[in-house]
Amino acid sequence: MTTITFVKDKNGKEVITEVVAANGSNLREKALQNNVDIYKLKGKLTNCGGVGQCSTCIVDIVEGMENLSPRTDFEQKRLGKKPDSYRLSCQTVVKGPITVRTKP
Known part of the structure; x- marks a missing residue:
């Protein structure tokens, strides 16, 4: 178990919202399961559902x-010009304690 x-x-x-998660949890899924809003307005209307x-x-x-x-390769393409600390939550597997800023 770990903390997000x-x-x-x-x-x-x-x-601040703290969530307990199993190692290997998907970051997007844990956010949604705990009512943590990760989407801006456009994302709320057009998100792909985590694929x-x-x-x-x-x-x-x-x-x-x-x-x-x-x-992932997709993240490398989509986030290439963004800071290294930016991730797509749907592509991110949590293996230990992290702190995440939503809607950067």
Whole structure:
């Protein structure tokens, strides 16, 4: 078991949600199961449902990058110009404690 800490900015304040997850959990699924909003407006309307085709589930890994699966080929193509800490949550497997900023 591990901990995922989701951080989001809301009205100038940080809102923190901690989630307990099994090692090997999908980051997007754990967010949705725990009512953590990872999508901006466009993503809410056009997301692909977690199959890695739309790139609307981008998150920023604040801590624990070493506890994630490597970027997939699709992530490399879609996130090439973004910071290395950005990941597609639907393509990310959690293997240890991490801190995630939603809607970067």
